[in-house]
Amino acid sequence: MALRYPGAARERIRSRIRSRIKISPLIKKGVTDAPGPGTITINLTHLCNLRCKMCGQWRRRDVYRKEILSLEKLKELIDDVAAYRPKIYLWGGEPLLYPDFSALIRYLKEKKQYTIINTNGVLLERYAAELVDLKVDGLDISIDGPPEIHDEIRGVPHTFEKVIQGLRRLRECRRESGQRKPMVKAISTISDMNQDKLAETLDMLESSDLFDAVIFNLGWFTTDKIGRATDQIFQKYLGCESTSWKDFVGALGAVDPGKVKSFMERVSARRRKGTLPVFFIPALRPEEVEEYYLRPSSFMGRKKCSSPWSNLEIRPNGDATFCPDFPDYIVGNIVEEPFEKIWNGEKAKKFRRLLVEKGLFPLCSRCCGLYI
Numbered sequence: 001m002a003l004r005y006p007g008a009a010r011e012r013i014r015s016r017i018r019s020r021i022k023i024s025p026l027i028k029k030g031v032t033d034a035p036g037p038g039t040i041t042i043n044l045t046h047l048c049n050l051r052c053k054m055c056g057q058w059r060r061r062d063v064y065r066k067e068i069l070s071l072e073k074l075k076e077l078i079d080d081v082a083a084y085r086p087k088i089y090l091w092g093g094e095p096l097l098y099p100d101f102s103a104l105i106r107y108l109k110e111k112k113q114y115t116i117i118n119t120n121g122v123l124l125e126r127y128a129a130e131l132v133d134l135k136v137d138g139l140d141i142s143i144d145g146p147p148e149i150h151d152e153i154r155g156v157p158h159t160f161e162k163v164i165q166g167l168r169r170l171r172e173c174r175r176e177s178g179q180r181k182p183m184v185k186a187i188s189t190i191s192d193m194n195q196d197k198l199a200e201t202l203d204m205l206e207s208s209d210l211f212d213a214v215i216f217n218l219g220w221f222t223t224d225k226i227g228r229a230t231d232q233i234f235q236k237y238l239g240c241e242s243t244s245w246k247d248f249v250g251a252l253g254a255v256d257p258g259k260v261k262s263f264m265e266r267v268s269a270r271r272r273k274g275t276l277p278v279f280f281i282p283a284l285r286p287e288e289v290e291e292y293y294l295r296p297s298s299f300m301g302r303k304k305c306s307s308p309w310s311n312l313e314i315r316p317n318g319d320a321t322f323c324p325d326f327p328d329y330i331v332g333n334i335v336e337e338p339f340e341k342i343w344n345g346e347k348a349k350k351f352r353r354l355l356v357e358k359g360l361f362p363l364c365s366r367c368c369g370l371y372i
Helices: 006-029 071-084 101-110 124-133 147-154 159-177 195-208 224-238 244-248 257-270 286-294 339-343 346-358 362-366
Strands: 039-043 087-091 115-119 138-142 183-189 213-217 278-281 311-314 319-321
Touching: 039 071, 071 101, 071 339, 101 115, 101 124, 124 138, 124 159, 138 159, 147 159, 183 195, 195 213, 195 257, 224 244, 224 346, 224 362, 257 278, 257 286, 339 346
Parallel strands: 039 087, 039 311, 087 115, 115 138, 138 183, 183 213, 213 278
Antiparallel strands: 311 319
């Protein structure tokens, strides 16, 4: 995959070097000022055309919120961070529902920003030619299993069929243009609804010839006890409540660690030249899976989170936060103040200082920011 997508390989290496050489020493020394961001994640809209059963956003009914940032404001943000050359990660809701989506992508690529889009793929056929023409770097496409499983989890009939149609159109456009971009990754979140179909899902994805890589996500979840403990810390030290975790409790159902472990071992055994690259997030060993699912308070050996020194999430109303899945503490708003004032402002440094002095929050144990 590295040879086929040198840009993706460079971005991955750049991220690792940044974390080890720039970020880790700062955290160790207790420095709360951060260098320029490595990733800007933009949540374009809460709106979504699906009703995914394991989605915390859907469960807390975010999809009915109509807040949205103007194209002009997003262009200002892109101009403000352009000098840092961050990766731009677009998601939602469903980002392709953003009304000025095409114009935004065009502006990002004019600015030569490395851009990845996380989408459910339902509207992909409409935008396929444009995404190829603009040389978007990557697409993360949600695939939860074979057609009937995928549609059941996504909550809307015929969703799988629409995604595959869009991917076929994208493949045609790539072939016609003679280029490999965008790199297409299938993202499959493991839950009790698809855990019996993991091997079948992988076989299906590989035989389709529509993907460049597959990521199986072990899923983000928490418990009432962990959430309440985090809420106490946030109220005491940050002056705000932590409540966003509530709709991640039980979101994955009762996942059987044995089934996931067996699948991971099978994937490890099948890796050979010519097969579709397969990754797991978090990147755990099969023998660690039981601890991951049955001991949700375990940090799995992780001792620090570097995300607040490297990444910033922009919400549909302009709010900036370090925690995309649990946006309880807001460090600023790009509608009200410039990026630079937010990135190393007092609120941002207060959050980093608390992590340095008190360590990881209980909720961090199963948050994507700790593992990606």
